[in-house]
Amino acid sequence: MTVDAVGGVWRYAMDLAAAMRGSGVETLIVGLGPQPSAEQRREAKSIGRLEWLSTPLDWMVEDESELDRVPQLLSELALRHSVDLLHLNLPSQAARITAEVPVVTVSHSCVATWFAAVRGSGLPEAWRWQKRLNRLGFDRADLVLAPSRSHAAALTRTYGEIHDLAVVYNASRNACFVSARENFVFAAGRWWDEGKNGAVLDRAAADIDWPVVMAGACEGPNGQHLAIMHADHEGELSHDRTMTLMSRAAIVVSPSVYEPFGLVALEAARAGAALVLADIETYRELWQGAALFADPGDPAAFAEAVNRLTEDAKLRADLGRRARLRSADFTVEAQRDAVLAAYRRVMSGSDRLTAAE
Known part of the structure; x- marks a missing residue:
């Protein structure tokens, strides 16, 4: 293999x-x-x-x-x-x-x-x-x-x-479920990849009520680069460290415009986080009814969707429960x-x- x-x-x-x-x-x-x-x-x-x-x-x-x-x-x-x-x-x-x-x-x-x-x-x-x-x-x-x-x-x-x-x-084997979660937003990806759409999330972070933590490399192997200005950048982390942060976050976001599957969303769902995902075909296929969706080209739409969850603990808990149940299919x-x-x-x-x- x-x-x-x-x-x-x-x-x-x-x-x-x-x-x-x-x-x-x-x-x-x-x-x-x-x-x-x-x-x-x-x-x-x-x-x-x-x-x-x-x-x-x-x-x-x-x-x-x-x-x-x-x-x-x-x-x-x-x-x-x-x-x-x-x-x-x-x-x-x-x-x-x-x-x-x-x-x-x-x-x-x-x-x-x-x-x-x-x-x-x-x-x-x-x-x-x-x-x-x-x-x-x-x-x-x-x-x-x-x-x-x-x-x-x-x-x-x-x-x-x-x-x-x-x-x-x-x-995913991730089983880091924690019932008591912390008030921050987490995202993980190879942010140098335009398809991960990190620039939109970084701009949205300026208007999101909670801290936004973006984990992952910003420098690509062929000179690609993303400068993160508004979110807290954790850099490239081990898988275990990424899962630990994900298990603590109340909300996990994926703004990707290109995801053939989207493993981060699945790992977050298994951890019980509430999901805010880019409104793309793959995420609709896998997470319809178990996440909020936002236009991946609109930072304001992402900020609005995330803030809807920061302000509504009941909705956060409900979406986290739905995502965790859906994750059992994978x-x-x-x-x-x-x-x-x-x-x-x-x-x-x-x-x-x-x-x-």
Whole structure:
């Protein structure tokens, strides 16, 4: 199973691999991109075997040729370790795979759908190779998984029909429920990513009644930067520290304009926080009736929605309860069962997927 140490794929892979180990699945964890932290290495090695390749991630390079070694290295690893299946967490990694083993690829996000959602445009000419490479990966894969119906629809709009595209919702192990919560607003994300929409939340923070704490990196790997002026910036935190802050906050906000799933919202819901979310298709799909929604392009709308909750303890408690109940639909066990069903399907050649949607 491929991973990277930069974003949410790490948490997805660790939780899934740990859950599948209890079902007799041994996972060789193969990292690409920036090196993991010592803490991440320890976690991965406690779950499975870990190998890190000196190759980049597709969205971190300017030229396709920088990825030329990826299919060869992954194919060689598959043969050397006699793996039964490749689970690739970037569709481009499936392109040109020569190993004769089943391939399941997951589109957690992609540059082409990011541009459509964030910039309202197609890819710039210099980046169009990424879309073509993803298309090759979709075509090579025996099964393509998306983490929500909304993202599956976005993929179809962007790439056209994708053979054997299925939905398996993401999950969270977070269980940091605290009944007594503190009067502050929390948000977490890679704030250098325009899709996380941190600038809008920072502007809204100037008009929000409670302190707003934004955790996460503001400096991106390719020089991206967000200056936070009004919120309290905690910087990049460990997952455990992030969960601790989240469990204390009475309100958790996600202003993202691009979220194929939105793990932060799920983790906050499991912690029992009241949610204020960007009014985007994914969040409506997953959290309709269990959160307040605000226009992601309007800081005043976000401030108004958050202040509605700061002023109404009963509504906060009710939304926190509803979000926690909804979060029970997205367990690691359900995700594991769906992914294992996907594995069985491609390894048997069956056209039926029983546990994944």
